[in-house]
Amino acid sequence: MAENPRAFVCGHPIAHSLSPEIHGYWLRQHGLAGTYEAVDVTPENFTSFLRGFHESGLSGGNITIPHKVMAFLTCDELDTAARQIGAVNTVWFENGKLLGSNTDAYGFLAHLGEQVPDWKSSAPAIVLGAGGAARAIVFALKQLGVPKIHIVNRTGSRAIDLAAEFGEPAEGHGWAEIQELFENCGLLVNTTSLGMKGQPPLDVPVGRLPKDAVVYDIVYMPLETKLLEASSDHGLRTVDGLGMLLHQAVPGFQKWFGKRPEVDDDIRDHVLGILKGRS
Ligand code: ATR
Numbered sequence: 253m254a255e256n257p258r259a260f261v262c263g264h265p266i267a268h269s270l271s272p273e274i275h276g277y278w279l280r281q282h283g284l285a286g287t288y289e290a291v292d293v294t295p296e297n298f299t300s301f302l303r304g305f306h307e308s309g310l311s312g313g314n315i316t317i318p319h320k321v322m323a324f325l326t327c328d329e330l331d332t333a334a335r336q337i338g339a340v341n342t343v344w345f346e347n348g349k350l351l352g353s354n355t356d357a358y359g360f361l362a363h364l365g366e367q368v369p370d371w372k373s374s375a376p377a378i379v380l381g382a383g384g385a386a387r388a389i390v391f392a393l394k395q396l397g398v399p400k401i402h403i404v405n406r407t408g409s410r411a412i413d414l415a416a417e418f419g420e421p422a423e424g425h426g427w428a429e430i431q432e433l434f435e436n437c438g439l440l441v442n443t444t445s446l447g448m449k450g451q452p453p454l455d456v457p458v459g460r461l462p463k464d465a466v467v468y469d470i471v472y473m474p475l476e477t478k479l480l481e482a483s484s485d486h487g488l489r490t491v492d493g494l495g496m497l498l499h500q501a502v503p504g505f506q507k508w509f510g511k512r513p514e515v516d517d518d519i520r521d522h523v524l525g526i527l528k529g530r531s
Pocket of ligand 1: 380381382383384385386405406407408410443444445446
């Protein structure tokens with residue numbers, strides 16, 4: 253490891269990324285030498301940035317919108333998560349090779365296990381949405397051995413294609429099937445953009461979910477979405493998206509700076525304060 257490791261997050265645009273705040277907080281908390289910087293790279297320049305960041309003294313970094321799929325296509329080697337999700341969010345060089353990982357599924361499961369360790373993983377799970385975020389969640393739930401993963405999407409054909417790609421136990425559905433599927437569900441996960449600041453709320457019949465179901469919204473801006481609010485009103489347990497964002501940062505931090513950080517109330521409060529300032 254370099255004496256003063258320099259890590260980065262690369263995206264376009266990048267100004268609103270919370271990663272520099274998260275990694276910066278942990279660097280200060282542990283009194284570690286090192287930096288974590290935001291790098292704005294356009295799609296035209298991304299491949300050469302990725303191939304060359306090591307030469308400019310950077311140890312590794314996170315990749316965010318819109319570069320995650322290009323990073324997947326460019327890396328020399330990928331871990332299983334990145335390969336199956338089809339996107340890379342963490343990169344580093346090892347023996348001259350560019351390696352790529354995807355820590356979103358890890359972040360999702362770490363937060364779920366921490367918040368609701370007794371959630372019913374023996375019941376079917378429902379994933380709303382069939383985009384890039386859904387891929388990480390379906391991968392995570394499949395790894396865990398959840399017996400049925402219903403992918404439900406406005407454009408039903410996208411859900412069916414995604415389910416076919418992942419194979420058993422994933423199954424694709426159109427939105428019209430929600431009512432029926434909700435009656436037998438241990439975990440509902442929103443991966444659509446609905447509920448995010450500036451988007452309409454996600455309005456689904458959470459009252460039809462079993463009383464012991466858990467509702468997880470990966471949206472963190474706002475932290476308490478209308479979906480989570482309605483679910484709490486029905487007495488359901490809820491999980492917000494901030495923990496996933498924090499946990500997905502852990503493996504990269506450990507790799508670049510040599511210390512495994514804790515996702516505790518301090519870092520959560522720090523990031524919440526920043527989110528509040530922005531809303
Ligand atoms: P990401 O990579 O962040 O998941 P994406 O690939 O654009 O982003 O996917 C966004 C998801 O939100 C999709 O599942 C999309 O549904 P469609 O495939 O039908 O477009 C879903 N979504 C976006 N707006 C929606 C809306 N108004 N109603 C229902 N689903 C919506």
